[in-house]
Amino acid sequence: MTGGGDVGATRGTGPERLDPRALRKEFPLLAPDRPGGPVVYLDSAASSQRPRAVLEAMDEYYTTTHANVHRGVYAIAEEATRRYEAARVAVGRFVRAPRPATEIVFTKNVTEAINLVAYTWARKELRPGDAILVSELEHHANLVPWLMLAEERGIELRFLPLAPDYHLDLTDLDRLLDGARLVALSAASNVLGTVVDLEPVVAAAHRAGALVLVDGAQLAPHRPVDLGRVGADFFGFTGHKMLGPTGIGVLWAREELLDAMPPFLGGGEMIRDVRTDGFTSNDLPWKFEAGTPPIAEAVGLAAAVEYLERVGLERVHAHESALTAYAIDRLRDAHGEQLTIFGPEPDPLRRSGVISFAFAGVHPHDVAQVLDTRGICVRAGHHCAKPLMRCLGVGATTRASLYLYNDEDDVDALVDGLAEVRELFA
Amino acid sequence: MAGLEDLYREIILDHYRSPRNRGDLPSPPAVRVEGFNPLCGDEVVVYLDVVDAVVVDLKISGQGCSISQSSASMMSAAVKGRSVEEARALVRSFKALMSIHEAQLETDDADAPGAAGPDVLDADALGELAALQGVVKFPVRIKCATLPWNTLSQGLDEVGPATS
Numbered sequence: 369m370t371g372g373g374d375v376g377a378t379r380g381t382g383p384e385r386l387d388p389r390a391l392r393k394e395f396p397l398l399a400p401d402r403p404g405g406p407v408v409y410l411d412s413a414a415s416s417q418r419p420r421a422v423l424e425a426m427d428e429y430y431t432t433t434h435a436n437v438h439r440g441v442y443a444i445a446e447e448a449t450r451r452y453e454a455a456r457v458a459v460g461r462f463v464r465a466p467r468p469a470t471e472i473v474f475t476k477n478v479t480e481a482i483n484l485v486a487y488t489w490a491r492k493e494l495r496p497g498d499a500i501l502v503s504e505l506e507h508h509a510n511l512v513p514w515l516m517l518a519e520e521r522g523i524e525l526r527f528l529p530l531a532p533d534y535h536l537d538l539t540d541l542d543r544l545l546d547g548a549r550l551v552a553l554s555a556a557s558n559v560l561g562t563v564v565d566l567e568p569v570v571a572a573a574h575r576a577g578a579l580v581l582v583d584g585a586q587l588a589p590h591r592p593v594d595l596g597r598v599g600a601d602f603f604g605f606t607g608h609k610m611l612g613p614t615g616i617g618v619l620w621a622r623e624e625l626l627d628a629m630p631p632f633l634g635g636g637e638m639i640r641d642v643r644t645d646g647f648t649s650n651d652l653p654w655k656f657e658a659g660t661p662p663i664a665e666a667v668g669l670a671a672a673v674e675y676l677e678r679v680g681l682e683r684v685h686a687h688e689s690a691l692t693a694y695a696i697d698r699l700r701d702a703h704g705e706q707l708t709i710f711g712p713e714p715d716p717l718r719r720s721g722v723i724s725f726a727f728a729g730v731h732p733h734d735v736a737q738v739l740d741t742r743g744i745c746v747r748a749g750h751h752c753a754k755p756l757m758r759c760l761g762v763g764a765t766t767r768a769s770l771y772l773y774n775d776e777d778d779v780d781a782l783v784d785g786l787a788e789v790r791e792l793f794a
Numbered sequence: 795m796a797g798l799e800d801l802y803r804e805i806i807l808d809h810y811r812s813p814r815n816r817g818d819l820p821s822p823p824a825v826r827v828e829g830f831n832p833l834c835g836d837e838v839v840v841y842l843d844v845v846d847a848v849v850v851d852l853k854i855s856g857q858g859c860s861i862s863q864s865s866a867s868m869m870s871a872a873v874k875g876r877s878v879e880e881a882r883a884l885v886r887s888f889k890a891l892m893s894i895h896e897a898q899l900e901t902d903d904a905d906a907p908g909a910a911g912p913d914v915l916d917a918d919a920l921g922e923l924a925a926l927q928g929v930v931k932f933p934v935r936i937k938c939a940t941l942p943w944n945t946l947s948q949g950l951d952e953v954g955p956a957t958s
Contacts, residue, residue: 731859733834733938734802741798749834763835763857792802793810793860 386679386687388775394419395773408744408781413558413586413722413769415608418672422611425671426664437663438637438654452663455670456653462673463584463603464594465620470652473619473626474661478585479509481604481619482552484656485581486513488629489602489621490550496522499548501578503528503536503564504759505557508752510583514552528553528569530759534560534712538568545576553580555587555598559751559767560711561692561722563587570599579625585609589676589771590720591685601625607665612672616665619656626652633658684772689716691770695723695779702783703727706790710760721770724751727786730793732766738792739785746782800928801935802860805868810860815870817853819843824851825952829945831937836862838942842949847878854942861926861935866942868923878950885947887920891927892936 392398397417400406409417435445437452453469460468475481494500500514504527518525526544531537545551551573556563566582573580581602587593589610595603602625606617621629631638631649635658641648649655676684693714699707706728712719727735732748739746747767750757757763768782819826819841829838836858843851852874854866869888873881929939 731834731836733836733859733861733935737801737932737935738798757835763837792798793807 384683386683386772388687388773391679392773394421396420396423398773405743408778410768410770410774410778410782411745411747412609412771413767414747415614416589416611416771417773418611418613419675421675422613422668422671426613426668429664429667434664436660448663452661452666455666458670459618459673460620462677463588463620464596466596467623471620471623471626473653473656474666475617475619476615477617478583478604478606481617482510482581482583483513484619484632485602486517488632489625490517491521492630494521494523494549497524499524499526501526501528501544501548501551503553504530505536505560505562505756506554506753507558507583508754510552510554511755534562534710535718536564541569541572542576545572545578548573548576548578551578551580552583554583556720558586558722559724559753559756559765561720562712563718563720565718566598566600586720586722590688592681595620607669607672610672611675612669613665616662616669623652626656631655635659637661679772687772688721688770689714691774691776691779692719692721692723694776695768695770698779698783699725703786703790710765722767723769724765724767726762727766728790728793730789732764734793735766735789738789739782742781742785744781744785796928796931800931803925803928805922805925806860806864809864809867813854813863813867815853815867815874816855818855819851819853825949827945827949827952829941829948831858831862831941833937834859836938836941838862838866838945840942840945840949842953844878844953847954849873849876849878849881859938861929861938862941865926865939868926869942869946872921872923873946878953881946881950885943888923888943889940891920891924892930892940894927894930
């Protein structure tokens with residue numbers, strides 16, 4: 369699904385490779401003349417940067433069109449509504465949603481998308497004694513909502529274990545699914561870079577009569593997603609990790625599921641009728657969008673997915689895979705004995721560009737602090753995955769994460785910066 | 795702009811590499827208190843052995859970054875052998891040091907107008923702990939430096955009432 373455009377493409381006879389240096393020129397924050405100095409940005413797993421096309425789309429919307437949606441009969445209100453709903457369809461098509469106009473629900477972020485399912489579908493459908501299966505590598509966003517439900521409703525929470533190769537151990541999958549009503553899994557780990565092979569899990573879950581929720585926050589920005597092939601029942605992702613603005617996320621679910629689910633938050637927009645003795649919910653997807661939605665953010669997210677489609681997700685994926693292999697190779701080559709990487713070996717299908725490591729007995733906070741003085745942005749901490757940190761036997765890790773605008777120079781800067789860390793703390 | 799040398803003074807790195815009073819004490823009789831920084835996972839455990847309102851022994855365990863662990867080590871050296879009252883005064887002085895605005899560090903000494911008053915900030919009493927004052931130029935790290943002190947303060951409260 370490489371788009372027709374040539375953003376950041378190098379022309380040639382072979383398959384077009386992505387040119388991160390050309391792309392970077394379109395990201396104002398990554399400019400060499402940034403006020404405050406240039407940055408080497410290696411924290412896109414936390415939040416990506418955004419291209420001028422996204423900033424301009426939001427600015428243009430506010431400058432020319434803004435009014436509240438689904439209310440006014442005047443021209444700019446109709447135009448705002450049209451753009452908001454067009455954004456929904458664009459975002460839905462990006463993940464190959466079969467019915468984007470009704471099955472794509474805009475939320476605040478992926479955390480809210482998962483909570484929506486926990487508060488509506490799960491609280492209606494699950495009974496005490498039912499089980500939910502998650503994994504040991506989950507972000508708190510796909511763990512705490514289920515812990516809250518388990519505590520409140522007497523639901524049993526089970527964990528797919530992590531194998532020594534940092535992939536999920538599916539040996540006991542069928543046993544763990546016995547009595548499970550829901551499997552809630554991250555498609556890709558925000559700490560390890562593990563990309564989960566969803567297909568066997570989804571198939572086994574459905575055979576066992578469980579539904580499947582996939583947290584796609586770390587997958588959708590980095591490689592093509594085809595919801596039909598994923599086969600999940602719920603799929604969430606978030607705008608700010610995929611070149612879009614903060615404050616907007618997405619929940620996709622099959623129409624019949626959304627139809628049967630009670631509404632989530634109550635208020636304007638989500639109702640068809642309100643009486644003193646009750647209310648009737650609105651149609652899909654507005655039933656789940658109480659209050660004025662993030663309109664400019666939806667416009668910005670649509671611009672982001674259009675940008676990613678122009679670049680081509682296959683090329684983003686190929687670029688990140690190659691750069692990840694380069695980074696792991698360089699890091700080990702330069703710092704072998706001081707460095708422990710927590711994550712699978714490079715593998716285009718089963719590993720992403722998230723690289724977590726322990727370094728030379730130096731605490732991740734100190735590593736990140738030294739790197740910061742060189743303008744290198746990495747994440748130090750538990751990455752909102754404390755149960756996983758306990759599995760790894762560490763309190764925190766340093767994490768570098770790659771995206772389409774990163775290149776070998778960024779990796780080299782990290783490798784050189786770590787040499788200074790080693791010297792300082794030797 | 796703050797440089798690494800403001801944060802990682804040699805004396806700080808020395809305490810990080812060779813922490814003083816590392817270990818534990820049987821509890822009871824010692825008071826054992828844990829402190830956590832949920833942001834970064836830093837953990838400090840303070841063991842306090844107080845006899846007749848004097849901190850006769852003190853041990854530190856836990857794990858974390860160079861700032862939290864060196865601050866704990868320097869604290870242990872400063873507090874051991876002091877009276878509970880003196881230890882409390884030291885906690886107040888150290889926390890005052892951590893609350894001096896960065897801008898005041900650039901232009902003033904601790905006893906200059908606008909800085910914390912001499913009643914709470916006794917630079918002489920702080921001794922080598924003053925090396926940690928550069929931490930205020932890195933606001934995210936202030937919590938690392940104060941973690942052991944807040945933990946100690948909690949321990950002193952458990953030992954007995956505020957005045958002895």
